[in-house]
Amino acid sequence: MGMSKAMRQMPERSGRVGVAHGEAVRDLISDEASGPPHEHPGAGSARPKAGAGALLEAALTRENLQAAWKRVKANKGAAGVDGLDIEQTAQLLRTSWPQTRQALLAGTYRPQPVRKVMIPKPDGSQRELGIPTVLDRLIQQALLQVLQPLIDRSFSEHSHGFRPGRRARDAVKAARAYVQSGKRVVVDVDLAKFFDRVNHDILIDRLRRRIDDAGVIRLVRAYLNAGIMDGGVEVERRLGTPQGGPLSPLLANVLLDEVDKALETRGYSFARYADDCNVYVGSIKAGQRVMAYLRKLYGDLKLQINEAKSAVGSAFGRKFLGYALWVAKGREVKCAVAHKAVDNFKARIRQLTRRSGGRSMEQVVQRLRPYMLGWKAYFGLAQTPKVWRELDEWLRHRLRAIQLRHWKRPGTIYRELKALGATDDAATQVAGNCHRWWRNSRGAINSVLTIAYFDRLGVPRLS
Numbered sequence: 001m002g003m004s005k006a007m008r009q010m011p012e013r014s015g016r017v018g019v020a021h022g023e024a025v026r027d028l029i030s031d032e033a034s035g036p037p038h039e040h041p042g043a044g045s046a047r048p049k050a051g052a053g054a055l056l057e058a059a060l061t062r063e064n065l066q067a068a069w070k071r072v073k074a075n076k077g078a079a080g081v082d083g084l085d086i087e088q089t090a091q092l093l094r095t096s097w098p099q100t101r102q103a104l105l106a107g108t109y110r111p112q113p114v115r116k117v118m119i120p121k122p123d124g125s126q127r128e129l130g131i132p133t134v135l136d137r138l139i140q141q142a143l144l145q146v147l148q149p150l151i152d153r154s155f156s157e158h159s160h161g162f163r164p165g166r167r168a169r170d171a172v173k174a175a176r177a178y179v180q181s182g183k184r185v186v187v188d189v190d191l192a193k194f195f196d197r198v199n200h201d202i203l204i205d206r207l208r209r210r211i212d213d214a215g216v217i218r219l220v221r222a223y224l225n226a227g228i229m230d231g232g233v234e235v236e237r238r239l240g241t242p243q244g245g246p247l248s249p250l251l252a253n254v255l256l257d258e259v260d261k262a263l264e265t266r267g268y269s270f271a272r273y274a275d276d277c278n279v280y281v282g283s284i285k286a287g288q289r290v291m292a293y294l295r296k297l298y299g300d301l302k303l304q305i306n307e308a309k310s311a312v313g314s315a316f317g318r319k320f321l322g323y324a325l326w327v328a329k330g331r332e333v334k335c336a337v338a339h340k341a342v343d344n345f346k347a348r349i350r351q352l353t354r355r356s357g358g359r360s361m362e363q364v365v366q367r368l369r370p371y372m373l374g375w376k377a378y379f380g381l382a383q384t385p386k387v388w389r390e391l392d393e394w395l396r397h398r399l400r401a402i403q404l405r406h407w408k409r410p411g412t413i414y415r416e417l418k419a420l421g422a423t424d425d426a427a428t429q430v431a432g433n434c435h436r437w438w439r440n441s442r443g444a445i446n447s448v449l450t451i452a453y454f455d456r457l458g459v460p461r462l463s
């Protein structure tokens with residue numbers, strides 16, 4: 001590997017810090033830090049600190065950088081503003097890394113601007129991502145592997161997003177437990193453009209309270225101040241930490257942990273995942289008091305609550321991380337996939353299974369599998385088997401219509417169905433309605449293109 005050759009030029013250092021393997025970014029449906037939390041030698045649990053310069057040097061050790069490189073390479077991210085992909089960056093680092101490392105230690109390194117990318121959201125709006133160069137992603141990942149084990153231990157137990165060993169379903173389980181205990185009113189808070197409105201001075205101040213390393217603080221500030229390349233023009237950034245870099249989720253947790261601790265001090269029951277926070281109380285009046293308190297807490301951080309998406313109401317009338325809660329027999333609180341999440345699933349499946357494009361059935365299934373397996377894993381807590389069955393039936397209906405569209409002509413349809421074991425009557429009936437793809441895919445063809453047929457093709461089942 002090109003990176004390994006570059007690392008050989010760095011001197012060995014004693015007292016290296018253990019690293020956690022995982023880049024803290026995924027699909028923003030996507031991205032959590034992975035792997036167990038590691039202890040930082042000599043760090044205290046209440047207020048972890050490290051000697052000046054020790055953290056940056058630990059981040060730049062050969063072992064830590066090699067682990068970071070493996071993570072960055074595994075994520076297969078796009079090139080940044082320099083246009084260099086993973087392999088091209090590896091080639092460059094074979095000769096340039098010693099100079100880059102020296103600049104990092106001296107405090108003279110300046111990150112390149114991030115490349116602005118807009119990705120569509122399910123509601124029709126767009127989310128802005130800032131894609132750093134591969135080199136900057138490497139440096140950020142190396143910092144993350146040292147900082148996260150040190151800082152994470154001081155975070156609230158009610159925080160579940162972008163943390164090692166935690167995921168969205170942990171937040172949903174906590175929410176369900178609160179509602180089951182009788183707290184049936186939720187204060188549902190969503191922050192307006194959180195990542196775009198992070199105040200740099202406040203964030204750096206909160207980071208200084210946790211680490212004592214001027215080199216790391218200076219480097220983090222440099223990444224916050226790095227501009228955004230938009231249409232070939234570099235735009236200066238004074239607020240925000242762009243989504244797309246490995247460090248952004250950790251920095252978000254550093255900032256929002258202040259609100260978590262304030263809620264903990266008052267004994268509130270809550271669950272937070274990134275900028276989504278739900279507080280569970282026993283009455284509407286109590287919920288309104290909590291909402292007013294949260295407005296003050298977020299206001300002190302110069303953050304703004306999205307009033308259109310935030311509300312105080314029944315826990316059974318709000319969604320949380322794509323889940324909804326409902327009451328089964330025996331007053332047991334259970335989880336379901338929220339209606340909006342189901343609608344988003346269908347919209348994505350429609351995109352992946354368009355009946356045009358010249359793709360074979362095998363190619364369609366190949367595109368379907370990663371999305372369906374990921375969606376099924378994420379919503380594994382849902383206790384609504386009827387919904388799963390209906391989605392399975394709807395999906396197979398679409399796939400049968402695609403298959404008929406591929407066969408197209410009556411003679412071809414008849415021949416292919418007979419080859420699959422169809423009776424003469426069934427093959428004739430389906431072939432006779434060859435131009436009515438959707439309606440035709442619900443009748444006699446079901447006895448030929450069965451569930452077992454799609455199993456053999458590799459189509460995942462939801463139910």
